[in-house]
Amino acid sequence: MLKKVMESNQRPKVISGVPALIYLFREAILSLVPVLEKAKIPWREIDLFDDVCESIFQIIVQPKIESYFLSKQTEAPPLAKYGYFYKDYFKTGYIEVIPEKVEHPSGIYVFVMFTSKKQPFDTVVCNLIDEKGNVLKRDVEIPYDEVSFRFRYQSSKGETYIIK
Numbered sequence: 500m501l502k503k504v505m506e507s508n509q510r511p512k513v514i515s516g517v518p519a520l521i522y523l524f525r526e527a528i529l530s531l532v533p534v535l536e537k538a539k540i541p542w543r544e545i546d547l548f549d550d551v552c553e554s555i556f557q558i559i560v561q562p563k564i565e566s567y568f569l570s571k572q573t574e575a576p577p578l579a580k581y582g583y584f585y586k587d588y589f590k591t592g593y594i595e596v597i598p599e600k601v602e603h604p605s606g607i608y609v610f611v612m613f614t615s616k617k618q619p620f621d622t623v624v625c626n627l628i629d630e631k632g633n634v635l636k637r638d639v640e641i642p643y644d645e646v647s648f649r650f651r652y653q654s655s656k657g658e659t660y661i662i663k
Contacts, residue, residue, distance in 0.1 A: 516663045517564075517594065521648045524559045525613060525620055528552050532619045542619040549582045549612065556581035564592070564650050567662055576652040576660070582612040588632035592652030592660075596625050599645045606635055610648065614640065 531551070532542050540547070561578050568575035576592040579585060594610035606627040613620040621643050627636040632653070650662040 517648045517650050518663075520560045520563055521594065521610070524556055525643070527555050527559060528613070529620055542615060552612065553581040560594070564662065568660075576654070578650075579609065579611075584611060584626065584637060585609075585634070587634060588626075588628055590655070592650060595649050595651040595661075596623055596641065597647045597649065598641050602639070605629075607651070608639060608641070608646075613643070616640075616642075 565575040579593040596608035608625040611624045616622045625639040652660045
């Protein structure tokens, strides 16, 4: 799964794996903006359709990650739901957000959802967790253009799986 995107300086950048899944997911929800605007729902109020975003996440992102695990082992780990704020991440896999500029170097950023600041879906909302999965801070907002993504899961046996 490869996708070419244009960076701000107009050079093509090839993305694959989990970053490509998140890119495609974001493109899918962005494609709804013109329709919603025709329905007189301004993009600043787009957060109102989180259920639609969750469904699209379940269609685009979740099955690909599950397929990857099922191709290597007999079961796939549970995946954190889109838009859901967990109290901890002990028993679930999640999309890890890797910011270019790290605010909290001793934690892991977990993707929760997109929100809209200056443009539709231009900001990633995260939970900051420790290595054990405890939530340290909620609602950390990072611009989408300043992050990358990967999938991370730690099994009950202490094995860490990372999909880039």
